[in-house]
Amino acid sequence: MLDISVKAPAKINLTLDVLHRREDGYHDLEMVMTTVDLADRIDLTETSSGISLESTSGFVPHDDRNLAYRAAALIKKRFGIQKGVHIHIHKHIPVAAGLAGGSSDAAAVLKGLNRMWDLGLSVEELAALGLELGSDVPFCVTGGTAIARGRGEILTPLPSPPPCWVILAKPPHGVSTAEVFGALRLEDIRKRPDLDAMVEALRNQDFDGICRNLSNVLEEVTIPAYPQVRRLKERMIRFGGEGVLMSGSGPTVFGLVRRENTAKRVVNGLRGFCRQVYAVRMMGGLEANT
Ligand SMILES: C[C@@](CO)(OP(=O)(O)O)[C@H](O)COP(=O)(O)OP(=O)(O)OC[C@H]1O[C@@H](n2ccc(N)nc2=O)[C@H](O)[C@@H]1O
Ligand SMILES: Nc1ncnc2c1ncn2[C@@H]1O[C@H](COP(=O)(O)OP(=O)(O)O)[C@@H](O)[C@H]1O
8 A cells, every 4th residue: 555655856056165174074065955846756655564665776775775765764763663664766866966866765755754654743853854864855855945054954945946947967977975075175166156146146036147156166076077067068058058057066967948949959959968868847945845
């Protein structure tokens, strides 16, 4: 019997700045994140005990290395739940892509089990649990659009970008977030995002202002290591991407486009050059939390 189905949307980073390296090995970040309508679907079925997991993807682990599995284990342990759960992940978000697919799956399991087992946890409590699983999980619990600071858990909600198309292009290789942070030399960062300008553009629903202020310091590590990311960016711009940036630690490149015709042109221009290309809508604030 299927008990609960939860949508797990991908995120993109409109800005990403790394402020300092912390004692605990993580970095203090300052970034603007938003959810897009490319989502995994997580089906949760209650069982008598234990945790089992299957997915439609050959690229994710199906055991306790899976973030969705870990989310269920955390809830069971923290609240002393004897019942079990079977997790079925319908994977649509590319893996190790800078789109927080694993974090979003984990957030969806936290939200789904909160309902299934009547735990009564608030969004803030779920986000705090999520931080034990990964830095991006708190944002994935709340969704919408927000400034994320600290490791990624200090969230300030923002208006979502105006409706537009988001073209996502994922090169064939994945990128390790830990390796990208490890290779970043803070003193060498050449260009930092203008957070105030991005916030202003979002408040004014100024599409051109959002496009002008897209900026991610991690490009300075990932692009030299993977020149295909630069070529994808150049192609996206050439075919009509109005604002183009790498998401997170990469390697996915996204392009923002207002008109459907332009979106089609960008997608057609990238096909043949890149196998994984998606045209999706910006998610907006309201749908993000369902
Ligand atoms: C870079 C970002 C931007 O949204 O996204 P992705 O590229 O992963 O999608 C995130 O900060 C990634 O968050 P997440 O993928 O949850 O990271 P975690 O599992 O917590 O950490 C993976 C590794 O990244 C580094 N890390 C992560 C977050 C942070 N604030 N400082 C760090 O230094 C650490 O080396 C850590 O061991
Ligand atoms: N449910 C999951 N979905 C995707 N990746 C997962 C999942 N659980 C664990 N992982 C692992 O987490 C790593 C990062 O995956 P992902 O969250 O897709 O990328 P990113 O952090 O770049 O956004 C991958 O190496 C993958 O094997």
